Amino acid sequence: xxxxxxxxxWKMHGNLPENWALLDKVAAAAGGLSxxxxxxxxxxxxxxxAQSVLAGSKVAWGGQNVSQHPKGAFTGEVSAGMLREFxxxxxxxxxxxxxxxxxEDDATVAxxxxxxxxxxxxxxxxxxxxxxxxERGVTEEVVGRQLGVVADRLGAEGLKAxxxxxxxxxxxxxxxxxxxxxxxxxxxxxxxxxxxxxxxIAASMPILYGGSVKAANAAELFGMQDVDGGLIxxxxxxxxxxxxxxxxxxx
Ligand code: PEP
Numbered sequence: 001x002x003x004x005x006x007x008x009x010w011k012m013h014g015n016l017p018e019n020w021a022l023l024d025k026v027a028a029a030a031g032g033l034s035x036x037x038x039x040x041x042x043x044x045x046x047x048x049x050a051q052s053v054l055a056g057s058k059v060a061w062g063g064q065n066v067s068q069h070p071k072g073a074f075t076g077e078v079s080a081g082m083l084r085e086f087x088x089x090x091x092x093x094x095x096x097x098x099x100x101x102x103x104e105d106d107a108t109v110a111x112x113x114x115x116x117x118x119x120x121x122x123x124x125x126x127x128x129x130x131x132x133x134x135e136r137g138v139t140e141e142v143v144g145r146q147l148g149v150v151a152d153r154l155g156a157e158g159l160k161a162x163x164x165x166x167x168x169x170x171x172x173x174x175x176x177x178x179x180x181x182x183x184x185x186x187x188x189x190x191x192x193x194x195x196x197x198x199x200x201i202a203a204s205m206p207i208l209y210g211g212s213v214k215a216a217n218a219a220e221l222f223g224m225q226d227v228d229g230g231l232i233x234x235x236x237x238x239x240x241x242x243x244x245x246x247x248x249x250x251x
Contacts, residue, residue, distance in 0.1 A: 001035075003206045004222070005163070005229040006249040007124060008040040008236025009064060009092060019046055020053065025239035027057035029246075036229060036249035039090050040236065041124075044078055047086040055087065062090030062121070065098055068111035070118075080119040091116040092231070094126045094146070096169045106146055110153035117158050124163045124208070124231065125150055127190070131170035139168075140189050147193055156198045164190060164207045165231040171211025173233055180224050183209045187226035215244035222248050 014022075023040070030038045039060035042050045050061040067077035083091055093116065094109035104112075113123040127146040129139040143166065151159055166186050171178050178186075187207045195202035209221050210231030221227055229249040235241040 002204060002228050003163075004036040004249045004251065005206055005208060006036055006038050006218075006242070006246040007062075007090060007092075007165075007208065007229070007231050008038075008242055009095070009210075009231055009233045010040065010042050010046075010236060011064065011097070011233060012043055013237055014043060014046055016046075016049065019049055022237065022239050023050060023053040023059075026242060027054055027059050029239075029243045030058045033058060033246055033250045035251065036246055038242075038246045038249075041090060041092050047083070047088065051087045060089040062088040062092070062124075064092045064095065066091050066093065066112050066116055068108060068115050070115065080115040080121065083116075084119040084121060088121055090122050090124050090163070092124045092126065092165075094150075096126065096128055096167060096172060100169070106149035107153075109146070110150045113150055113162060114153055114158065117154065117161055122161060122163055124165050126165045126167050126210070126231070128167040128169050128172075128211075134168065134170065139186060143186060143190060144193055147190060151194075151197055156201060159194070159197065159201050159205065162205070164194075164205060165210050166190060166207060167210035167231060173212070175212050177212040177214075177217050177221070178209070180220050180227075183221055183227055184224035187224065191226050213245060215241045215248070218245040218248035222251070 041062045063083045093112040098104045116123040127143040129142040206228040213230040
């Protein structure tokens with residue numbers, strides 16, 4: 001049976017007092033989850049806080065980005081080794097905001113995923129098409145290319161230890177969720193593409209859906225055959241919403 005997950009992406013939100021309250025509530029309630037893993041990817045300065053509140057709880061934590069370099073003169077960057085020191089389990093790579101706003105290309109995303117794996121953590125590799133690409137009918141081509149570059153770089157060993165997230169760009173932070181059928185179609189395509197590389201990896205790799213997931217639509221999305229949970233932005237900042245989404249992932 002595949003791992004089920006609900007991963008919060010706080011983006012550049014939060015402050016110390018609000019984080020305490022949110023993390024405390026999530027840690028307390030996540031004890032009731034039986035099979036789903038809850039995780040929160042927080043801004044770098046809050047990793048120590050997440051570690052201190054969540055250590056010993058059922059909730060994992062992680063980063064939202066990472067340098068592809070292990071160390072050196074890269075002002076402002078944070079290495080995978082540094083994230084590991086703060087107990088991160090997951091690191092998001094290739095989020096569409098990184099691709100669109102910070103110019104990250106497929107090759108850089110692949111290097112970042114490799115850097116995360118090299119430190120024994122799990123990259124959550126994001127792929128997804130823009131609205132214009134969907135309207136041009138090239139969704140599969142786009143996500144296939146994004147996945148292909150990473151797969152070539154990581155090989156079967158690396159892929160086996162990774163998580164994929166399908167995040168249609170037009171659904172992120174817009175309130176416009178993909179229908180369960182739209183999500184399932186792309187997840188099935190991705191799983192098929194993985195199967196051409198390695199059947200057992202395709203069968204075991206969690207593929208998360210991200211894009212305006214809320215408590216109200218999570219169960220329907222996560223009920224689809226190839227949707228193994230979610231990557232959640234806005235709704236992960238509200239404890240009750242995030243916890244309801246975690247419960248939906250728990251099934
Ligand atoms: C995200 O940040 O990856 C995301 C999916 O955001 P939202 O849930 O707010 O659409």
